[in-house]
Amino acid sequence: MTSTDLGPASAARFGDRSLFPGLEARVYANHAAISPPSRPVVEAVSRVLASYATRGASAFPTWMDQRARLKGKLARLIGARAEDLGLVQSTTRGVNDVALCFPWRAGDRVVLFEGEFPANVTPWQRAAALFGLEVVFLPVADLAAGEGPALARLEAELLRGARLVAVSAVEFQTGLRTPIAAMSALCHAHGAELFVDAVQACGATPVDVVASGVDYLACGGHKWMMAVEGTGFLYVSPDRVRALRPSVAGWLSHEDGIGFLFEGPGRLRYDRPVRAKADLVEGGNLNAMGFAAMEASLDLILALGVDAIHAHANAILDALEPALVSRGFTSLRSPDPARRSAILGVLPPEGVSVVTLAAAVNALGVACSTPDGVLRFSPHWPNAIGEVRGIVDAVDEALSAL
Ligand SMILES: Cc1ncc(COP(=O)(O)O)c(C=O)c1O
Incomplete structure (x- = not known):
């Protein structure tokens, strides 16, 4: 059963949070942090538990098949083929999987962005220590200042011989959408590859890995995908997958790695080839409940359509942004609609502590967060345009109490 079989009571509708009956916040505008699970997500997790509780090990094939189906839907989400995806536990x-499996040569240079979320930095630093790489940082602020100068600075770095560039599709604090296609074209023109952290994009901001020439993409499930923590996926371009070294392989990464459990004696071997596919990263048992949650949520997202979700979130932000600016906030949102995600990051008026302000706004029932000192609002499909009034009232009340 898929969550789309659950009937109209479980259908997602823009601006309707009836699928989140227990949600405490009056306005939940914090999907860039962690999404609350919808009722279909909660039910999907319960179904997995119930099936193992009643059937034990014989439930396993059901959930293995479910993960294959999920990959088909994830492929639709990002414009890929299902066979180019592997399921992982987080962005x-x-x-890490790519950082450890990439066919590095000592001395290779990796270009990262100062100001990025550390998830897309630490694994490359560790790979640098392990494989003798050189890490180079470009300022992420370049990307905010304008596409042209940022791409020129990147090209200058690529001309020095970079092997891989790692960047986020959407910056976690400003919400700026990165010009991925232009970056990938530049990387490829200079013999480098592009890794994209898409956790702030997939589910609410369109991503097409093939159209934009992405080589690798990783995404966790607990933000805009509206699934749960402990889930994620990895895309590896078919042009790159054969060159990967299977450094993270496990017992389930082999061709026919599981037959010895079911097909009688003489099948236990250690020399079967590791799959030269993205799913080589699925080396052991996976988070069955988490991936059932992901499919249930993804069914809702695909039914609404990511383009429409992006437009809906931006209609909310179109109303919220000027209201905050008129109160002395500085918006970090791009004037260019093509560079907008579903995030609005603002800096508070002079002299106002963002931490104190956000604590007060949250206490008034408006869930938002403060990454890197930025006040961040991140609405998704269940938010209604009418909620903007509630956000602004909470901000006014919080400001007047400071
Ligand atoms: C851009 C970005 N990348 C990665 C992460 C962390 O992802 P994960 O916990 O799935 O590794 C976050 C936020 O938590 C983020 O904002």
């Missing part, structure tokens, strides 16, 4: 795990 970080996907970054």
Whole structure:
């Protein structure tokens, strides 16, 4: 059963949070941090537990098949083929998998961005220590200042001989969408590859790995995918997968790695080839409940359509942004619609502590967060345009109490 079989009572509707009956916040605008699970997600997790509780090990094939189906849907989400995806436990795990499996040569240079979320930095630093790489940082602020100068600075770095560039599709604090396609074209023109952390994009901001020439992409499930923690996926371009070294392989990464459990004696071997596919990263048993949750949520997202979700979130932000600016906040949102995600990051008026302000706004029932000192609002499909009034009232009340 898929969550789309659950009937109209479980259908997602823009601006309707009836699938989140227990949600405490009056306005939940914090999907860039962690999404609350919808009722279909909670039910999907319960179904997995119930099936193992009644059937034990014989439930396993059901959930293995479910994960294959999920990959088909994830492929639709990012414009890929299902066979180019592997399921992982987090964005970080996907970054690490590529960092450890990439066919490095000592002295290779990796270009990162100062100001990025550390998930897309630490694994490359560890790979640098392990494989003798050189890490180079470019300022992420370049990307905010304008596409042209940022791409020129990147090209200058690529001309020095970089092997891989790692960047986020959407910056976690400003919400700026990175010009991935232009970056990938530049990387490829200079013999480098592009790794994209898409956890702040997938589910609410369109991503097409093939159209934008992405080589690798990792995404966790607990933010805009609206699934749960402990889930994620990795995309590896079919042009790159054969060159990967299977450094993270486990017992389930082999071709026919599982037959010895079911097909009688003489099948236990250690020399079967490791799959030269993205799913080589699925080396052991996976988070069955988490991936059932991901499919249930993804069914809702695909039914609404990511383009429409992006437009809906931006209609909310179009109303919220000027209201905050008129109160002395500085918006970090791009004037260019093509560079907008579903995040609005603002800096508070002079002299106002963002931490104190956000604590007060949250206490008034408006869930938001403060990454890197930025006040961040991140609405998704269940938010309604009418909620903007509630956000602004909470901000006014919080400001007047400071
Ligand atoms: C851009 C970015 N990448 C990665 C992460 C962390 O992802 P994960 O916990 O799935 O590794 C976050 C936020 O938590 C983020 O904002």
